[in-house]
Amino acid sequence: xxxxxxxxxxxxxxxxxxxxxxxxxxxxxxxxxxxxxxxxxxxxxxxxxxxxxxxxxxxxxxxxxxxxxxxxxxxxxxxxxxxxxxxxxxxxxxxxxxxxxxxxxxxxxxxxxxxxxxxxxxxxxxxxxxxxxxxxxxxxxxxxxxxxxxxxxxxxxxxxxxxxxxxxxxxxxxxxxxxxxxxxxxxxxxxxxxxxxxxxxxxxxxxxxxxxxxxxxxxxxxxxxxxxxxxxxxxxxxxxxxxxxxxxxxxxxxxxxxxxxxxxxxxxxxxxxxxxxxxxxxxxxxxxxxxxxxxxxxxxxxxxxxxxxxxxxxxxxxxxxxxxxxxxxxxxxxxxxxxxxxxxxxxxxxxxxxxxxxxxxxxxxxxxxxxxxxxxxxxxxxxxxxxxxxxxxxxxxxxxxxxxxxxxxxxxxxxxxxxxxxxxxxxxxxxxxxx
Numbered sequence: 001x002x003x004x005x006x007x008x009x010x011x012x013x014x015x016x017x018x019x020x021x022x023x024x025x026x027x028x029x030x031x032x033x034x035x036x037x038x039x040x041x042x043x044x045x046x047x048x049x050x051x052x053x054x055x056x057x058x059x060x061x062x063x064x065x066x067x068x069x070x071x072x073x074x075x076x077x078x079x080x081x082x083x084x085x086x087x088x089x090x091x092x093x094x095x096x097x098x099x100x101x102x103x104x105x106x107x108x109x110x111x112x113x114x115x116x117x118x119x120x121x122x123x124x125x126x127x128x129x130x131x132x133x134x135x136x137x138x139x140x141x142x143x144x145x146x147x148x149x150x151x152x153x154x155x156x157x158x159x160x161x162x163x164x165x166x167x168x169x170x171x172x173x174x175x176x177x178x179x180x181x182x183x184x185x186x187x188x189x190x191x192x193x194x195x196x197x198x199x200x201x202x203x204x205x206x207x208x209x210x211x212x213x214x215x216x217x218x219x220x221x222x223x224x225x226x227x228x229x230x231x232x233x234x235x236x237x238x239x240x241x242x243x244x245x246x247x248x249x250x251x252x253x254x255x256x257x258x259x260x261x262x263x264x265x266x267x268x269x270x271x272x273x274x275x276x277x278x279x280x281x282x283x284x285x286x287x288x289x290x291x292x293x294x295x296x297x298x299x300x301x302x303x304x305x306x307x308x309x310x311x312x313x314x315x316x317x318x319x320x321x322x323x324x325x326x327x328x329x330x331x332x333x334x335x336x337x338x339x340x341x342x343x344x345x346x347x348x349x350x351x352x353x354x355x356x357x358x359x360x361x362x363x364x365x366x367x368x369x370x371x372x373x374x375x376x377x378x379x380x381x382x383x384x385x386x387x388x389x390x391x392x393x394x395x396x397x398x399x400x401x402x403x404x405x406x407x408x409x410x411x412x413x414x415x416x417x418x419x420x421x422x423x424x425x426x427x428x429x430x431x432x433x434x435x
Contacts, residue, residue, distance in 0.1 A: 015040075015044050016041075016112075019041040020108030021113075021116035027152065027156070029126065030143070031143045034394050034397045038092075038401050041103070042095050046098065048102055052102045052106070055101075060411075064100060064347060065097055069097075071336055073336070075089040078329050079292050093396075093400065100403075104407065107405075107409045107412030110365050110369065118179050121153070121182035128153070142193075144394050147195050150189065151195055151197065151201070151389070152395075153189035154202060155375075157183050157184070158375060160183040165213070166371060197386035198383060200382060200386065202382070204382050212371060216355055273308065274315070274317075278318035278327040279327075286326075286331055287330045289326070289327060289328045296316070321389060337390070344377045348406070349374060358414075362414075369413065376402055
């Protein structure tokens with residue numbers, strides 16, 4: 001074997017571990033931090049293309065690839081291919097495909113992923129503290145806007161907490177401390193951003209995660225997990241004396257005002273106004289949608305005719321992921337977004353069959369990866385209720401590459417476990433774990 005190729009093959013696992021660390025680890029505490037890990041993984045995928053292109057592809061990998069292609073087509077149709085900027089978001093989805101297939105061929109370790117999550121959460125919390133108490137900014141924004149920053153900080157903090165709770169007994173002490181601190185710092189960054197939509201998502205997500213943990217974890221592990229979760233929530237309760245509580249009260253008041261007087265010149269009011277307008281416009285063109293340019297023109301016309309409040313002109317989207325897709329590309333666009341939620345959720349959902357098919361030694365780690373995948377998808381579903389998360393680079397790249405990394409880690413865990421199983425167990429693992 002040529003020396004260059006030999007060195008490349010030896011360095012592939014380390015390179016993938018580095019990419020798995022970089023995606024969550026750099027996402028929030030560097031300018032365009034979410035792009036660094038993505039670019040590194042794309043470079044690795046191009047360099048290793050001769051190796052992974054011949055590998056057998058699992059059905060779950062094809063399903064995720066199809067969902068990504070659906071979203072790429074949606075973004076292409078939305079812009080109508082007008083100008084080079086129209087290719088920006090579709091190109092990200094196309095670039096993620098070789099990374100998905102490479103990571104399905106050689107996935108990262110569980111430790112590399114959660115070390116990256118801990119680093120990312122610590123960095124997010126540190127920046128939030130600096131911006132709030134040193135720079136005296138009213139809201140922590142990181143290097144993006146407060147909503148994207150706060151929601152993604154909450155997500156990495158939650159993933160740290162899940163990894164800590166589900167794998168408590170497997171982590172060394174320093175890693176437990178890193179994950180516990182990461183959970184606190186990530187959620188603290190979200191609090192300091194004063195972003196409310198993420199906490200709505202958390203309220204929807206926690207009961208699902210709790211039910212899955214109660215169903216699949218043994219009693220002893222469940223007690224440890226419950227203790228970790230309660231400790232995290234108690235730590236958060238001590239930090240709740242922040243302007244976030246005032247913003248929650250303001251949201252309730254603004255909701256009541258809109259219901260009574262349709263006042264749209266408030267943060268909550270303009271969201272309600274956007275939703276109403278997007279729904280009515282979508283019903284006018286349910287098959288084709290208005291497109292990006294058509295949506296903006298019709299919105300301006302509605303304001304001029306007094307059929308929509310002027311506040312809707314301040315934003316270029318409808319503040320709801322599915323409604324925004326519906327008004328721009330009709331039912332096909334809405335279905336593409338829903339599939340981008342539903343397909344990964346089906347891939348990661350921890351059924352009893354999948355858990356029982358996994359060897360005992362790998363069962364807890366496989367469950368944790370599946371739980372993290374469910375949390376990622378459902379968090380984005382919650383974020384999308386009040387924000388168009390996929391209109392931002394941070395939202396697109398973090399979702400795309402975390403899906404690919406978690407899926408790749410799950411397949412890698414199955415392969416590693418198969419090496420020490422009998423032929424019958426191997427067959428069951430190949431049927432159950434990658435599904």
